[in-house]
Amino acid sequence: MKTALITGASRGIGNAVAAQLAKEGYSIAAVGTSNEADISTNLENIKQYQTKFCYIQGNIASADDRKRIVESAINHFGGIDVLVNNAGVAPKIRTDLLEMTEESMDHVLGINLKGTFFLSQIVAKQMINRSNSPKIINISSISAYTSSTQRAEYCISKAAVSMMTTLFADRLAEFGIRVYEIRPGIIETDMTSKVKDKYDRLIDDGLTPIKRWGQPQDVADAVSVLCSGKLDFSTGEVINVDGGFHIRRL
Numbered sequence: 001m002k003t004a005l006i007t008g009a010s011r012g013i014g015n016a017v018a019a020q021l022a023k024e025g026y027s028i029a030a031v032g033t034s035n036e037a038d039i040s041t042n043l044e045n046i047k048q049y050q051t052k053f054c055y056i057q058g059n060i061a062s063a064d065d066r067k068r069i070v071e072s073a074i075n076h077f078g079g080i081d082v083l084v085n086n087a088g089v090a091p092k093i094r095t096d097l098l099e100m101t102e103e104s105m106d107h108v109l110g111i112n113l114k115g116t117f118f119l120s121q122i123v124a125k126q127m128i129n130r131s132n133s134p135k136i137i138n139i140s141s142i143s144a145y146t147s148s149t150q151r152a153e154y155c156i157s158k159a160a161v162s163m164m165t166t167l168f169a170d171r172l173a174e175f176g177i178r179v180y181e182i183r184p185g186i187i188e189t190d191m192t193s194k195v196k197d198k199y200d201r202l203i204d205d206g207l208t209p210i211k212r213w214g215q216p217q218d219v220a221d222a223v224s225v226l227c228s229g230k231l232d233f234s235t236g237e238v239i240n241v242d243g244g245f246h247i248r249r250l
Contacts, residue, residue: 001052002132003027003077004227005069005123007060007116008087009046010039012189013139016216017084017223019045024224027052029073029080031087033059052077060087060115070122081132082227083123085116085161086139090154090191097152105153112157117164124168128175136172136179137226138165139219142242144183162238169236178235180226185242187214209244 004021008014010032022028028046032039036055047053054076058065073080089111091104120136127134143151144158162181169179185208186192186199203211222241225231240246 001025001027002081003029003052003073003079004082004084005029005031005073005080006084006086007031007119009055010034011042012191013184013187013216013219014084014086015042015045016220017086019049020217020220020224021082021084021227022046022049022051022053024227025051026082026227027077029054029056029069029076031056031058031060031069033057059111060119061110062115063118066115066119066122069119070126074126079126079130080123081127081130081134083120083127083134083136084139084223085120085137087115088112088139088141088157091151094150097149100152105156108153109157109160112154113160113164116161120164120168124172124177127172127177133229133232134177135227136168136177137223138179138181140165140181140183142183142185142240142245145246165238166236173235178226178232180231180235181238182219182222182226183238183240183242183246184219185214185240185245187216187219189216203243207245208242209247209249212243214241214243 004026006018009018009030018028018030056069056072058069138161140161141158143155144162165181219241222239
């Protein structure tokens with residue numbers, strides 16, 4: 001049985017990804033910053049499939065936590081075959097880039113980039129010895145290439161994750177490890193709930209060719225396809241799950 005480690009799995013996209021892979025028979029190591037008791041209902045979405053499961057509380061911005069997360073997953077399941085780097089944060093306060101603070105930049109990049117990079121580094125080293133066609137899947141964002149001057153630190157972090165995908169794909173190909181990037185668009189989650197009215201109007205006005213909000217399951221389905229092995233002659237690939245937002249139109 002293959003094992004998937006999913007960060008940010010307590011809610012939203014990460015929770016949907018973990019549930020989808022559990023449904024497909026993966027053992028699941030779900031990572032989140034919340035206390036397990038506080039998110040028990042969300043975790044039932046994963047546990048309902050009666051696969052092997054463990055929840056690991058930790059913050060990937062912490063080097064000690066990253067090491068403990070990986071060690072815990074390996075102790076539970078023997079190894080990691082799929083890493084889904086989903087954990088991420090937006091700025092605590094949206095601020096014009098001319099006023100953005102170093103503290104905010106450090107907070108966002110510490111999780112979205114640094115934490116993701118060094119967790120991948122640890123996991124990749126143990127994946128080298130796995131024979132199950134390991135995968136690393138990075139969840140970035142359309143913000144990797146879309147300017148949003150009120151949250152520059154977030155855009156920068158996601159653009160960096162895109163380059164990180166390329167670098168890891170290049171470095172790990174010789175070991176049979178495939179690395180992919182998924183770029184979600186406007187997805188209905190807790191993170192976007194505060195701007196729902198704004199995006200409702202933009203979607204209605206044609207911001208995306210497919211006129212609806214994306215759902216966490218849309219991203220989970222893309223992860224499922226990448227894990228299936230049907231795209232194993234591809235690596236470093238970017239999958240847009242954005243309702244067609246990336247299409248340039250006149």
